[in-house]
Amino acid sequence: MVSTSEATLAMHMSDGLVNAPTAVGFGLVAIVGLAIAVQRARADLDDRTAPMAGLVTAFVFAVQMINFPILPGASGHLLGGALVAILVGPWVGSLCIAIVLVVQALLFADGGLTTLGTNIVNMALVGVLVGHVVATAMRPIARRGRAGLASTAFVAALVNTVVASLAFVLEYAIGGAGGASLGTVAALMVGLHTLIGVGEGVITAATVGAVAAVRPDLIYLLRGRPVPLEVRGAGEPA
Template structure:
């Protein structure tokens, strides 16, 4: 659902840019509360994993494909504020390095794909977790539903943005129907990927999943006819429980997906591209500002072998994204530490 340059006029592109900048600023502050010794080391990895999985377009209908948006996955794994930042980092890397998503439309893409999906998904997720039984399967189920709903929500948001800032005169009703219809199908794929990923992490390290915090229930025993809480067993400090294995496993998975599996992804246009072509809203699409980038269209310039070119581009993308994301989240985490460090009075 990467919106290219030319779909949305300059005033609305600028307005969504302001909205996106404000959302990122708020998220930077909010992420200070979310990023701790559990989530900070993994946030950059989550961004890299989303980048990798977004390369895996899957068929959803005749001549149409879809890909992960990632807002639900990021919000549940590392928190909603950090989730907005994760997807924003991915969109920035894609736009600048891979000519995917217009640079003048970056505000539209962040607002739609990072902010809307994350806010909707996390709101649905938290609502479901409050009413479902407190067990791991509930986290997976809530993740599925949240992800399903986040994708058509993004389709609705794009349609509203296009209604006020579209550059072609088309029937908004027809655009809305087509966008929501195809993105409901894409949402099912998004939900499957999100639920499988969240479920896998919850199964081995529930302490690393932001959305699973507070999942554990106190064990109670009946003593003399009354229920008594069993004292919690001493746990190993979080810092002593290495995240290295999870981090390495996630990075290797991301590299394999982007560097190898992506070659087998569907070549059909994604939901937005298909609707744009069918309804004529792509009539004024502009050439991307970085169309001559060495990595444009997810291939390495001058590498003739398509498999090798795409694989190298994917590996480079994962590497750049994990470094950029980790740098951002390390800086945010360091700022939180500085804010919470007691100031000596010298007395």
Template sequence: MALAMHMSDGLVSPQTALVFGVIAAIGLAIAASRARSDLDDRTAPMAGLVTAFVFAVQMINFPILPGASGHLLGGAIVAILVGPWVGSICIAIVLVVQALLFADGGLTALGTSIVNMAFLGVFTAYGVALVLRRFARRSRAGLLVTAFVAALLNVVVASLGFVLQYAVGGAGEVGLGTVFALMVGLHTLIGVGEGVITAATIGAVAATRPDLVYLLRGSRPPVEVRGRRTEGAPS
């Protein structure tokens, strides 16, 4: 079994793939409807940029253990920069393009990957960021810690979604306990790397244009960035 978040064809039963495909389609329809209220002259260009960025970095694998590698999922980056609804669409676009053009993940299993990364991962990251938002608005350090924690948990929860899908309709020969240990264990390590990359990315954007960070909009009091006080943009 490949140790990758992009689920391959045949790893779950056709019925399971179909069910999660329908869930993904419904989720994307809801996200598209809700995203309209978040798209403005700041969010729309940023959505394009983060989609291209996530696509690029997902193509780069880094070694975790011998025979196993991982890549950035991007859930926390999109959630913090453009919000969960727009962010989920961004990740879904990346997954569709990768599956169609690069055979990264199976077409029949595309719905499972979208559910895991575009919904479970993105909304977990945003939920964590919301809980820590007051802390994130206080200082640059608080924002970086928030981004790191959100990214780490985004990866772990997405990997648990993979395990759940395998438990529901796994068609592989590997036992559920082994799948759980490998997926969650390895993706916890991947999550640490993702946390560092996410914190660096969010920090770079906030250092120059804090008004482009969805999580910081409407900040009260002002966010401290590199020693100057910058008012958060209104919601």
């Protein structure tokens, strides 16, 4: 997630960044979390959500390959937690991100195999669920119109990125083996991911807005509206 000339820490944990007991422990957490997501996702999968889930997974995978600059020597890419939560819901969304992470680890060596569980916990579980909680709390704003939906997507993406970085710091605090001090890791991860969260928010807001402009009925967050979301006309309430 982050590349700098001074550190090799990234949201995609590499092998050896945490010790074996920590990797195994969070691997078990990931398995339990994904098992719950599979069970809960069955209720959300329908003729609208299933095709969208495939498209969202492919989109997140593709966009994660593109880095955007944050500071000199540092760059970031989309995590996608809030994006998938808003479009397909938290349970299906968690599975989408988990699939992306597994493919990246197996085929592209993006994130270690021994730390796959920690990466799934951070991005597919913590990131998606936090994005969902924030977006759900802001749902009344999202339902007001295009500006409200974009604002909700931006804030949810920013918060989910920062909290996911805090999960990384927690794992490093429990069993860090990367050689850097906990204070350095915390400052680097949270500081940079606050900035990365801004880019994440912009991408998420733009993507959700593009879907809403064409098919607002496909957006999981907006389901249950008594009236259709107006996204094309001018003069809608802010």
